[in-house]
Amino acid sequence: GKIEWAMWANEQALAAGLIYLTGGIVGVAGQFRGWQFAAFGIAAGVFVCLLEYPRSKRSKGTSVERTGQYCFTVCVKAFGPLTSNYYVRALLHAALCVPGGFMLATVLGCVCLGIASLIYLSAAIHGEHWEPILHRKELSKRIGESIKKPPQNPPPRPPPELRRKKADHLETAAYDNPMTVAVSE
Secondary structure: OOOOHHHHHHHHHHHHHHHHHHHHHHHHHOOOOOHHHHHHHHHHHHHHHHHHOOOEOOOOOOOOOOOOOHHHHHHHHHOOHHHHEHHHHHHHHHHHHHHHHHOHHHHHHHHHHHHHHHHHHHHHHOOOEOOEOOOOOOOOOOOOHHHHOOOOOOOOOOOHHHOOOOOOOHHHHOOOOOOOOOOOO
């Protein structure tokens, strides 16, 4: 099968955004030298997380969306080719990761985002692009006849010819047990 590079890039970039954000928080909270790079790391991490949270629709198979991704999908879709083109995403992530290399607290986020950028570049080269997962209207599934009329008696059920008759006729209401039952004393 064909590898869907964008799926891997999306997971990598989301994780990188979280790592970048965390490193930025540590750098700002610790007032490290060059904490301004950490503040940029916070902003870049939040931006990357918002951009990468909505998963793309897969070309084959089922596309599983993240919980609550619909509102993010609408926002990302609104930017059109700016967000759906993976060459643009690769360049964007590459640019965003550079300032993170100037501070120890954000270096790991920088490296992870750089890797995500390379994976997005591979996805773009392979002709992939971001496709939104939009809610489908529920298709009315045909309900089988057995579901429309569920069984009236619990299993094991006798064959249809031996099933109970209506209780209107008490004589014929019971059915004969096809197996002989011996009473042991």
